[in-house]
Amino acid sequence: DIQMTQSPSTLSASVRDRVTITCRASQSISNWLAWYQQKPGQAPKLLIFKASSLESGVPSRFSGSGSGTEFTLTISSLQPDDFATYYCQQYNSSPLTFGGGTKVEIK
């Protein structure tokens, strides 16, 4: 199975900060990576697919980059609605696997 490792596990930031979350795969997954946002008590919501493609309706302050084994999710200017937990997910091969999550907290 492909292991997905996210860092940091928790991130404290302020509104308008630039935030970067890293996701590393245990082997190359090309660009077969998605990012999700999950708020407490809610289902995950797709933000990014194919490593850098922004899902329709997702604010442009979210962006994704990377290929192979290293990927990043960047929020260019953190907004109050962005405080949540973020997960990466690889779909290069079965079983699909998720990173452990990064909780973005208010500083």
Add this chain to the structure above:
Amino acid sequence: QAQLVQSGAEVKKPGASVKVSCKASGYTFTSYGISWVRQAPGQGLEWMGWISAYNGNTNYAQNFQGRLTMTTDTSTNTAYMELRSLTFDDTAVYYCARDVGENWCDPWGQGTLVTVSS
């Protein structure tokens, strides 16, 4: 727009089975598959498997082989996930999500809490 609505919360005893439904609307059901993902309390996301709504083909994660069955009913645009021989470790929120073919998941159902308790 595409929407998935899941059945309500369940409480089961160890050793029992649970069957969760996921009703799709707003898209052509048979053009996509459904992935099932679970989340234990305070934990991350775990993919359980995928089913094609077109032909019923399935792919289950090794962790659940032998006690997991996914099915679809194309007459009602509903997917089902049945998990047998429940243990306390199966206590989790179970999500269905539209998934074209074991790719990204979008959208997700609202989740179904399954509690295993004696």
